[in-house]
Amino acid sequence: MAVRIAIIGFGVVGQGLVEIMRDKGEILRQQDGLDIQIVAVCDTVKGSVYHPQGLDAKLLLQAIQSTGSLDSYPESAGLVRGRDSVSTIRDTDADVIVEATWTNLETGEPAITHIRTAFHAGKHVVTSNKGPVALAYKELKSLADAGGLLWGIEGTVMSGTPALRLGTTALAGCTIQAVRGILNGTTNFILTRMEDGATYTEALAEAQRLGYAEADPTADVEGYDALGKLLILAAVVFDHPITAHQVSRQGITHLTPQDIQHARAQGKRWKLIAELQRTDDGVQARVAPQMIDLAHPLAGVSGATNAITYVTDLLGEVTLVGPGAGRRETGFALLSDLLEIHRISA
Template sequence: MAHKLALIGFGGVGKGFVEILRDKKMKLKKDHQIEFKIVTITDLYKGSLHHPDGLSLDEVLKAIDENGSLDAYPEQPGLIRGWNSKETIEKTNADSIVEMTYTDVKTGQPAIDHCKWAFLHKKNVVMTNKGPVALAYNDLAEQAHANGVKWFFEGAVMSGTPALRLPKMTLTGNEINKINGIFNGTTNYMLMRMEEGLEYDEALKEAQSLGYAEADPTADVEGYDVLYKVLILANVVLGIPLKREDVYCKGISTMTTDDIKEAKSLGKRWKLIGSIQKTKEGVKATVQPVMLDLDDPLAGVTGAMNAITYSCDLSGAVTLVGAGAGIKETGFAVLIDLIAIERER
């Protein structure tokens, strides 16, 4: 029986995920005996569609490509239009909700409410949205468990790079004493370009022109994006219920070419590092620029790539390097979460 999906939010990642499902349909069925069927899509700006027997992915993509709106999807018997996100969660016959709305990292809304409504209606949730995981992890995890459903969010930390699945599945049995990581591709790219001679403002403009940085780059350059990923790792991987105020946070916006030269003269390299460390005094969590020795695996991570090092008591330090953003990569994170749910059914 096909696993039915409802998509809430249909931006670039949503479209990319639909393309993945279309292109991988035969492989998923042949290699894994898994079939996914999208029955509902709702988006605040692009409209909404529901058909209990499933939507045509080709027609969905054609409507978006040609008109930028789901309104252009052809009429057919049984098709319903116009549901908002709450109506979608309450009325859809989907098994799982794929939550891909805009991340409000200050409140986690409306995604937190989407999770709560879905759990109450006995639906699994897969999300790429880091706000709810960072701000309401324990509460939402308890609600999902109480309602007998799954809540997965691999894409919330390093996109399609399995930063959460690695420690939970593969490093299990270790005591993880420290987590260090590069969790923001924008700032990593900027620091690389500053090392190559650009001033901070020039590096920022270039990052914006390449689409790495938003028009308002505050979340990246002040370290807030990394802060929320540190909160997720602390809560999910280490089981430590850290809050925003528990993490010292400093971004790269005050860094100068003199700072870069100083690191070079010492044979080091600046990286914006998110860190969680268990100490005798308790847990120390920080987001800040750090001068790394060049033989540190994180020092060699260039461009917009992300990386994470887990320091373990048995396996030693394990570093994972991969893309931390991207439409295809984030769509893949949704897919692996859904495959995990399907395998546990």
């Protein structure tokens, strides 16, 4: 039985998922019994297409690559153009909404509205968008549960690396006392290059050239991106939602080559660490550069790679290392959630 999806937002992440479907669709059908059928794609800039009998993944990608617009997707009988996002979610016959719009950590919109609309319409949701999970997890999870619906959010913390499933499923039975991790690849790349002798300014410029850092890198280098991921971990893994105002935050812009050398002399290495700690009063959270002992697994994580360490009562420290961003990596996160919905619903 096909899983019918509507993709809301057709940027890097949405296209990454469709590329995987184009390249591995037959393998997924044979290996996992998962037949994904794209019935709609809607993007505020690129346009909107819907066909109840399904859209062709290859043609969707060709339209974007050739003109940057879904307006060039080939005409066919039954094809509908021009629906807005809410209509696409509410009025098409998709089973699952793939919410892949831009992240807004101030309001969570438009993604919160999209997900709320989907749940009211009786549809499952998968998303890599941090905003709704960081800001409205309790409300949206309650809506999903009330409707017997599933909400896949694996890609919101470490892209396709299963950081959330590790904490919520694989470590079930353990009490997780703390979580700490390298949750932003841009800052880790910059600090790695500073270890190699570059200044902060030089390392940032290189990160921007390679596409790791935005033209305005504030969200990364000042710790806001990592802070948003801490909000998600607090809500999902600790079942203790917190707000951004409850997180102590410091970025890496003040670090100098002298600081790097000082850490090296002590057998340590600077990393931007996002950390949650259970306390008698609830949860303590902070994002800040820390000097990590070279013997710790987090110290060996270099470049744009991410890592997370769960501190547990039964296993001690468990560390997971993997990519935290990327087109196909995040596309895979959405696919893994679709597979989970397929398994549970089968």
